[in-house]
Amino acid sequence: MRDVAVVGVGLSKHVSKRRDVNIPELVWEGVSAAYEDAGITPRDLDGIITGNMPAFEGVNLPELWGAGHWGAYNKPVLRITTGGTTGGSVGHGAFYAVASGLMDTVIAIAFEKQSDGDSTAGLNTVAVADMAPFLSYGIDPAFMLAFGGGAVGVAVYQASSYMKRSGCTPHHLDKVSVLCRTNAAKNPAAHLKQPGLTPEEVARTALMQYPLRFGHVCPASDGACAMILTTAEKAKKLTDKPAFIRSVASCSEEGALVGIAAAGTANTDPCAQEGCKVAAANAYRKAGIKEPRQEIDLAEPYAPFAHQLLMFYERLLLCDEGEAPSILDSGSMELDGALPVCPSGGVISTNAIGASALERIAEAALQIMGKAGEHQVEKDVHKAVAHGWGGAVNLNVVAVLADTPTPRG
Amino acid sequence: MKSGEGLKNVKRMSVPFAPVFNWSVGNWMEQFFDGLKQKKILASKCAACGRVYLPPRMICERCFDKTEEWVELPETGTVETYTMAHVGVADNGELEDLPEPQIIAMVKHDGADTCMAVRVDAQDCNVGLRVKAVWNAEPDGVLDALSAYRALD
Amino acid sequence: MEREVAIIGYAQTPYEEDADASREILVLRAAREALASAGLSRDDIGTVITANNDYLDGRTISNMRLVEPSGACLKDESKVEMDGAYAALYALMRLLSGFHDVAMVIGESQASVYPTYAPGVMTLDPTWDRQRGLLNEVSAAALQARSYMNTYGISEEQIAAVAAKNLGNAVKNPLALRAVPGATVEQVMGSRMLCSPIREMCAWPATDGACAIVLAAGDVARKANRAAWIRGVGFYHDSYLTERPLDKMTSLKMAADKCYAMAGIEHPEVEIDLAEISELFAHEELMAYEALGFCAEGKGGEFIDSGATRMDGILPVNPSGGVLAANAVCAAGLARLAEAAMQITGEAGDHQVKGVKTALAHGQTGLCAQENIVYVLGGE
Numbered sequence: 001m002r003d004v005a006v007v008g009v010g011l012s013k014h015v016s017k018r019r020d021v022n023i024p025e026l027v028w029e030g031v032s033a034a035y036e037d038a039g040i041t042p043r044d045l046d047g048i049i050t051g052n053m054p055a056f057e058g059v060n061l062p063e064l065w066g067a068g069h070w071g072a073y074n075k076p077v078l079r080i081t082t083g084g085t086t087g088g089s090v091g092h093g094a095f096y097a098v099a100s101g102l103m104d105t106v107i108a109i110a111f112e113k114q115s116d117g118d119s120t121a122g123l124n125t126v127a128v129a130d131m132a133p134f135l136s137y138g139i140d141p142a143f144m145l146a147f148g149g150g151a152v153g154v155a156v157y158q159a160s161s162y163m164k165r166s167g168c169t170p171h172h173l174d175k176v177s178v179l180c181r182t183n184a185a186k187n188p189a190a191h192l193k194q195p196g197l198t199p200e201e202v203a204r205t206a207l208m209q210y211p212l213r214f215g216h217v218c219p220a221s222d223g224a225c226a227m228i229l230t231t232a233e234k235a236k237k238l239t240d241k242p243a244f245i246r247s248v249a250s251c252s253e254e255g256a257l258v259g260i261a262a263a264g265t266a267n268t269d270p271c272a273q274e275g276c277k278v279a280a281a282n283a284y285r286k287a288g289i290k291e292p293r294q295e296i297d298l299a300e301p302y303a304p305f306a307h308q309l310l311m312f313y314e315r316l317l318l319c320d321e322g323e324a325p326s327i328l329d330s331g332s333m334e335l336d337g338a339l340p341v342c343p344s345g346g347v348i349s350t351n352a353i354g355a356s357a358l359e360r361i362a363e364a365a366l367q368i369m370g371k372a373g374e375h376q377v378e379k380d381v382h383k384a385v386a387h388g389w390g391g392a393v394n395l396n397v398v399a400v401l402a403d404t405p406t407p408r409g
Numbered sequence: 410m411k412s413g414e415g416l417k418n419v420k421r422m423s424v425p426f427a428p429v430f431n432w433s434v435g436n437w438m439e440q441f442f443d444g445l446k447q448k449k450i451l452a453s454k455c456a457a458c459g460r461v462y463l464p465p466r467m468i469c470e471r472c473f474d475k476t477e478e479w480v481e482l483p484e485t486g487t488v489e490t491y492t493m494a495h496v497g498v499a500d501n502g503e504l505e506d507l508p509e510p511q512i513i514a515m516v517k518h519d520g521a522d523t524c525m526a527v528r529v530d531a532q533d534c535n536v537g538l539r540v541k542a543v544w545n546a547e548p549d550g551v552l553d554a555l556s557a558y559r560a561l562d
Numbered sequence: 563m564e565r566e567v568a569i570i571g572y573a574q575t576p577y578e579e580d581a582d583a584s585r586e587i588l589v590l591r592a593a594r595e596a597l598a599s600a601g602l603s604r605d606d607i608g609t610v611i612t613a614n615n616d617y618l619d620g621r622t623i624s625n626m627r628l629v630e631p632s633g634a635c636l637k638d639e640s641k642v643e644m645d646g647a648y649a650a651l652y653a654l655m656r657l658l659s660g661f662h663d664v665a666m667v668i669g670e671s672q673a674s675v676y677p678t679y680a681p682g683v684m685t686l687d688p689t690w691d692r693q694r695g696l697l698n699e700v701s702a703a704a705l706q707a708r709s710y711m712n713t714y715g716i717s718e719e720q721i722a723a724v725a726a727k728n729l730g731n732a733v734k735n736p737l738a739l740r741a742v743p744g745a746t747v748e749q750v751m752g753s754r755m756l757c758s759p760i761r762e763m764c765a766w767p768a769t770d771g772a773c774a775i776v777l778a779a780g781d782v783a784r785k786a787n788r789a790a791w792i793r794g795v796g797f798y799h800d801s802y803l804t805e806r807p808l809d810k811m812t813s814l815k816m817a818a819d820k821c822y823a824m825a826g827i828e829h830p831e832v833e834i835d836l837a838e839i840s841e842l843f844a845h846e847e848l849m850a851y852e853a854l855g856f857c858a859e860g861k862g863g864e865f866i867d868s869g870a871t872r873m874d875g876i877l878p879v880n881p882s883g884g885v886l887a888a889n890a891v892c893a894a895g896l897a898r899l900a901e902a903a904m905q906i907t908g909e910a911g912d913h914q915v916k917g918v919k920t921a922l923a924h925g926q927t928g929l930c931a932q933e934n935i936v937y938v939l940g941g942e
Contacts, residue, residue, distance in 0.1 A: 054643070250640060279638075392623070498683055502683075
């Protein structure tokens with residue numbers, strides 16, 4: 001296979017409501033920043049890989065209308081969408097496009113303009129297929145909507161289960177929010193920036209559904225992320241310090257929504273996330289990483305809910321199960337720590353859903369390239385892991401990035 | 410029970426909520442709408458290649474530049490292609506017979522490089538027909554400012 | 563290409579107006595049958611790519627409940643939200659990268675569960691065209707057809723001839739939804755006018771169904787029961803429908819040129835033995851003849867008149883009946899790929915064309931065929 005390098009990253013600003021731009025115009029902000037960062041124009045491009053959560057904005061295949069704003073004129077376009085993991089899946093698609101040899105230089109574009117749509121209704125449609133078994137059990141779908149509809153409904157069960165298994169306390173959740181939101185304060189693209197936030201302040205926010213408080217949950221953002229990938233040879237001409245995507249791997253599990261799968265296969269503990277472990281193990285192996293705990297310098301887990309930062313840190317095989325809360329306590333996850341986590345501020349600070357999992361890869365790339373600015377971590381980052389999560393709690397995507405290509409032979 | 414048996418009714422379960430969308434139109438379309446309110450047809454122009462977009466677009470897809478220039482176009486244009494529509498898409502997403510067949514045309518306004526899909530009120534439509542915009546006397550909102558175009562004498 | 567990749571298994575469900583099964587069951591049937599035809603088990607599959615659309619399925623993240631029926635559980639799965647021929651492209655990329663050796667590709671849709679024409683309307687610019695209520699799949703296709711006819715002097719009869727040919731061919735395809743024994747131009751011309759010049763028999767039928775193919779690289783492909791090798795692929799995106807000329811399929815021509823260059827094809831009209839084209843509307847097949855280089859620009863009408871694309875012609879197009887015979891939206895282009903592969907392996911049954919060594923398959927996404935993808939497949 002061919003080595004694949006990231007040579008440009010672009011992010012729009014992320015805020016709650018961008019009423020001054022429409023969808024293609026908002027996305028253009030991230031896209032044009034990526035072209036500028038890479039020092040190329042759409043003319044240099046062999047293709048575009050894009051995706052978002054279509055049901056959220058009510059626009060089907062928005063690239064048909066808008067891709068002219070992103071440099072798609074007479075270019076190949078491939079649309080990949082997988083829910084919460086969409087951005088990661090788009091990043092993976094861009095990686096494969098280059099690794100396959102079919103294309104040299106591509107742009108990955110992922111976005112969401114949540115203010116245009118109705119994301120709770122969108123998320124509730126996640127539950128539609130689950131109504132069939134609910135009906136067969138005699139459960140009213142209206143109850144289903146109140147009970148499990150929307151992402152928070154799912155997340156609380158996962159959080160409780162994780163806390164029971166790991167010994168994570170509500171105080172740890174508060175500290176996760178502080179870690180992320182104070183990092184976000186140093187990231188110009190981030191949405192919720194809370195410099196000087198304290199765990200006590202988070203603990204005083206309203207309880208949504210035990211154990212999650214408002215302070216533990218992501219905002220809904222308008223935003224876009226774009227990333228330019230190319231071959232190792234072409235990267236050399238564009239930058240002295242590209243970030244190589246060494247490997248990508250995803251893993252899809254049986255669906256689990258409040259414990260009942262539509263396919264009627266299993267009651268799955270939503271915090272088990274076996275798929276994340278499988279994807280991480282595959283990604284490390286393909287990246288030539290034998291000891292992720294020693295080798296990985298930085299992690300960007302996908303954590304729209306506070307407990308997920310700790311849970312996925314474990315599922316990404318960066319420590320034993322149940323160890324993450326004490327690692328958080330040790331300060332190791334801070335910007336100046338041994339293995340900084342979510343230096344970008346993470347999804348809990350910024351969530352333009354379709355873009356979020358691509359932003360994890362983008363942040364890993366920025367940190368390796370040394371271009372993260374104020375939120376650049378203190379240590380040198382040689383290897384980083386970026387993650388995405390979604391679906392019916394059942395989809396995980398993992399990418400491993402490094403400052404050198406995968407060693408061969 | 411064999412797999413698939415008895416699922417027929419479940420397949421028809423409908424979704425018990427309707428999402429609401431509030432699309433931002435962006436500054437370019439807003440300027441276009443402001444123009445329509447004043448019975449002006451405003452298009453955006455790419456300074457680099459001169460391409461004129463109607464409706465306006467923020468980015469010239471060919472040059473990847475912002476279209477910073479604005480031009481007011483005449484109300485006249487040419488039918489690039491047309492159809493006599495006997496059916497339309499009903500609210501339920503299925504085809505329905507229109508009360509009266511209507512002519513839908515892609516009209517290129519004089520000076521524009523892109524088309525607008527509009528209704529044309531004419532006995533006989535053909536490609537190349539010269540048409541003129543007709544302003545709705547009592548528009549139901551700005552999206553309704555333009556009525557069916559009419560053939561130029 | 564970095565590796566040799568072949569289609570080694572395929573399956574389609576029967577195409578129906580209202581399948582008595584959930585989409586999960588349709589996918590399960592197609593996936594199992596495709597695996598069986600490839601002589602593989604689920605363990606052999608490295609990656610699964612599905613093609614489906616959230617609006618067609620009426621739910622967000624339409625792939626997530628297909629994990630189990632597609633055989634993707636605990637595997638590297640992803641979804642392309644386009645025609646299934648693009649899902650095959652993504653699977654191909656994954657195999658070419660060397661990360662995977664065997665891929666399952668599945669496309670599905672069930673028109674009986676969604677409002678048939680709403681997803682098309684929802685692709686329109688929501689700040690203008692969608693609000694104005696004039697454009698939809700049929701009216702847009704009609705504008706495209708008229709533009710093409712006007713530029714090149716194509717007649718309605720020549721367009722109807724495409725429908726007559728394809729719906730007649732479909733009689734020999736047991737899976738087809740719409741087959742018209744002995745279909746004639748007069749019959750097509752007599753069908754209900756939707757938006758002039760598009761008549762009911764010239765427009766795709768709302769369809770339920772699924773299609774699955776198994777792709778393999780390297781040794782697995784060489785040892786397979788059968789192999790239709792992918793010799794080339796090309797795909798391009800066109801501008802939004804009000805911003806491009808509608809009288810030609812520019813992105814299809816670009817896709818074909820790219821694909822032919824990869825496959826080493828210089829004279830498609832001679833070197834291609836058979837084509838399966840995604841003609842959502844009859845006129846698109848004529849436009850595709852030109853864009854694919856089967857005939858000169860503007861000569862699509864003469865080409866169909868010549869009989870060249872009939873089942874017994876020099877370059878049969880859509881012996882399966884094409885999309886006019888069945889359009890399970892996200893499966894449509896993937897089915898063209900499966901059909902082209904079947905013709906190469908000699909397994910097309912009653913609609914088999916003799917001596918097919920090189921076949922072309924086409925898929926499209928978007929109103930007025932905004933995005934197009936072309937494959938060339940070859941035998942040994």
